[in-house]
Amino acid sequence: MEQIIADLFPRTEVPYPVLLARMAGAILLGAVIGAEREYRDHAAGLRTHILVALAACVFAILSIESVHMAGFSDEQVRIDPLRVIEAVTSGVAFLAAGMIVFSRGEVKGLTTGAGMWLAGAVGLSVGLGYWFVAVVATFACFVVLFILAKIEMKKDEDTKAADGGKT
Known part of the structure; x- marks a missing residue:
């Protein structure tokens, strides 16, 4: 029985509670990044960003181990x-590029793609144990997606009001 348990849970360089904390952190920080996309009802929302961050975290852990x-x-x-x-970066970039669409003279999905790419970077950061980098990047993402979006919407409203609603 001990051998079965040892085979299922081999000794790791990083202790299991730390591995669990890193994966949980990737889930949480990925959720913060994906929350705004979910709120705006984009195709790649909360679940996608969580999965990207978690996958990147797991790949980072596996590289260490x-x-x-x-x-x-x-x-x-x-x-x-x-x-x-490098592989996670290019793999997530491939997924993110799939979110970008050019339609009717407009580019759509660019911010969502960038968010997915950042979720991958945050997952790698947490997986490698660089919590500070991951948290600061997530906070910066939150500022960009939520606060700057509010400023842009206010600016657009002011422009429409100044034009008499013509734009």
Whole structure:
């Protein structure tokens, strides 16, 4: 029985409570980023941003743990954790690009795509243990998506009022 448990839960470089906290943090911070997109009823909303952040976090954790795996200790095996960051960056960028649409002379989905990309970066940050970076980036995202959006809407209302509602 002990062997089964040891196989299911092998010793990790980062303790399990820390891994759990990192994944929970990625979920929470991804939710903050996705909340505004959800509020505005965009295709990639709360769940998408949570999943992107969580997936990036898991990839980061796996990159840390893979460096310390006994099976990879052979000198012929080379592990480069930075490749995981590159892969997550390009993978999320691919998803984000799919959100961008050019229709009737307007670009739509650009902010949602950027939010997904940031959710990936936040997930990587948390997964690698850089909580400060993740929290500051999430706060900055909140300011951009919520507060700057309010300022833009107010500006648009003022412009319409000045034009007599013609624009």
